[in-house]
Amino acid sequence: MARNASSPATRNGWRKTRRSHTGQPPMPAMSKAATDYQADSTTEESTEFHGSAETDYLGRTYMHVPQDLDIDLRKEPGSIKNYVPKKLVHTWKSHTKPITSLRFFPRSGHLLLSAAADGKAKIWDVYHQRELLRTFSGHTKAITDTDFHPSGKTFLTGSYDRQIKLWDTEYGKCLGRFSTGKTPHVVRFNPSAENSHEFLAGMSDKKIVQFDTRSGELVQEYDHHLAAVNTITFVDGNRRFITTSDDKSLRAWEYGIPVPIKFIAEPYMFALTRATPHPNGKYVAFQSGDNQIVVYGATDKFRQNRKKSFRGHNTSGYAVDIKVSPDGQFIVSGDSGGYACFWDWKTGKMYHKIQAGGKEGGAVTCLDWHPQETSKVVTGGLDGLIRYWD
Template sequence: MSSLLGAGYESSDDDTTSSAPQTQAPVPSATKIVAAPEVNTEDQAHMQMMLANTSSTALTYNATYDDLSRPSQGPANPFKATGGAHGLKRKNVPTGYAEEAAISEATFTAQHRTFQSLGYTRNPTQPEQFVGNLAHAAQFGGRDVIQMKPSKAVSAALRSKRQRKGDPSIVEGEGAYLGPWAKYQSDDHYYDERAVDGDEAEGDRELASDEEYVYEDEDELDAAQAPPSHIPPPMDKLATDYQDDSTTAETTEFHGREQFDYQGRTYMHIPQDLDIDLRREPGSTKNFIPKKLIHTWRSHTKAITSLRFFPRSGHLLLSAAADGQAKIWDAYHSRELLRTFSGHSKAITDTDFHPTGTTFLTASYDRQIKLWDTEYGKCVGRFSTGKTPHVVRFNPAPELAHEFLAGMSDKKIVQFDTRSGALVQEYDHHLAAINTITFVDDNRRFISTSDDKSLRAWEYGIPVPIKFIAEPYMFALTRAAPHPNGRYVAFQSGDNQIVVYGATDKFRQNRKKSFRGHNNAGYGIDIRCSPDGQFLASGDSAGYVCFWDWKTGKMYHKILAGGKEGGATTCLDWHPQETSKVVTGGLDGIIRYWD
């Protein structure tokens, strides 16, 4: 306190006495008094850097450019890639970093083929250097496969093994023109070509179109000058003829026990000794869905392509298969094979009975349409346009029953007259192969579908469509079946459903009727309506036969008709008189009869 109060102040305590003499301290000349608090004058940013959390990934201060541009200090990371310019770059390929380089596709292809053929290629980063087999690179001078050309000796040796091109004025026989089709022979055969002109060095003169180099050994000179015996004879004209092969002879064979009965009648006679009247109007009785297999026919060696009951009575069954044969079967009595019709060299695509049943048509991949006599098996007509027929249909009208339509692979529908064999009309508005032809409106019109995913309606005899339907959601319609009431036609669509179109003037789609639940994609599978119009039946790619109710569209029943070995059921037909009999056939070549 004495230092603050000064030397001239004493204690005010009267009781205090001092026995010692008092001495006076010196007084300073000036006194400094600081009343402000202590302030830290150091850089706060550096203080935050010093106090920053080392585990934090975010900066809590604004770093200066000088701090950010300082060189890295401290020991190097032993796990970090070093060396080269790509040490700090991330991988863009599984094995590291690949630098992009500008190189044309042609150059890359040439270098790639060179490496595959010769074992070397140029270094992309240093084009003057090579990688791979350096010995081959030195041997071939670093040339790529584009620059490699065979020497004259190699070219001459190759040309010497080729036949003479021949004289263009000769079509057949010795010296016939071969041109670019001249063949190359083995090393021990040479052809005697025209001698090279002696005034010009061999290899220096340009060869004419019918000249080639020949290198012959002296020991083989005589053999080379002799006419070569190993040259095949000129091809027969029939071998190069691209016209339809109609030379297949038509034959028939009767297989039944007896061709005539005791009254001299053939199998064309409708039997009267049955418990059912086969002469009544089809569809006059109520139909039911078949449940069991009652008979099996086995004679075809390949897939069944068509099944047709005899018109109205149904006492005969016509079958056709990919083996090129058509067969007539007895649907009653002993159910035996009656007759085989042979006359096609390839698979039969479609068949159709004449409305009276006396004749029937067969269409085949051999581009022939043939008309057969049902009773005696004679071929009474042949028709062809040079294209493959996919579908054939007789005109059901009695006054026009001598004419039929054929849908061809060349987008045309052709109309033939069976009496004269002449082509009388063409309908050529489709854009792809024809799939179906269906007569509607009392046989005055017909509907056709095609692989162009369209539907067209025509007046019979007029080659201009009266209705054209092609929607973006439509699929190709591969098979058709008219309803017995004549107002609708059901079509097998390629999207695993059956669609229905009207058969009247407007030809509109009935969207309320759609039958689903089966698989038919990839196959041309038949569909049929029952004679009374109550049910709709269709095959299936898994070997089933599906039955729907026509009014409700509900699937009633499904039976496995493809056998244990499987295979699609592609053909079926409903008996016109029986209440619940259906015949089916498929890829296994077996015909099954259901009731």
């Protein structure tokens, strides 16, 4: 008699098998629920275009950087002076759950990529009609992180469904799927031209994995952290990267070499949950679990800069985004009370807070600073709305 798929014996047998053959194709005669993460990988990806027209009168899609504006989006980011935004200029609404990631299009910033706990990624027009242009559906659980390829032509999404997907920004097609069977917490393309076909992902099982998007192969594994990995930041001309983890440590690595070149763990350190490099390439700022932002050197010693710490905001357990303005003058952070907080990078003095979480004051967990504008910042958080400030 064939055993019922959900009988305890099969279930226990499945547990044993799963432990010993992680990532193998599912065994026959198993209940769907038992292997739901295996089923996730076959989720059909789909995309929907929402804009008014796919191409303009010259046949160009939304990838074309607009030139009919009073601002030149082709100049070098950080070449103009930045100011702190004061007022709300636009609100985008389409996601049904909290926002988990906001990224401006590389260099020009004429598009905005958002992702949320509803498992969807969306591309928005930052200029002209400011309309929703495209929705990318293909994850069955909340998206944890996104990252644009340096060219902007593709982007990555990582999700709690344990999948990392590579998408075509222009047409919405899913170009690749990557999984180790664990949850990716952070995904980062290698920004350098010669290695931009590779990306790193920091996983819930304390590993950092390196994938090649051309072959789909896992090409390297960095396995020294003792808990889930939170941040990956490329430094030193992209030859190295710094990672932080829930194990309350910071590690620096040579790209491609799976042995850390620096390990920092002090008894007073808290988990560092978010990171942003300073545009001058000398520092990386980290959101620390004790309601402050700490700064470490991005060069040989990777020492903490004791003189620089930014306080006055509250994160209460959320991983809250931070960002340095393109000219390096300001640092901005979200806040669990629904604020966006701005500090002077040099003095560490807080300029002001904007109430950015709506009337109910949901936490602001995501933000990005526009690469080309003087004072435009986008924020998002628990209420699912994306707010644009100037």
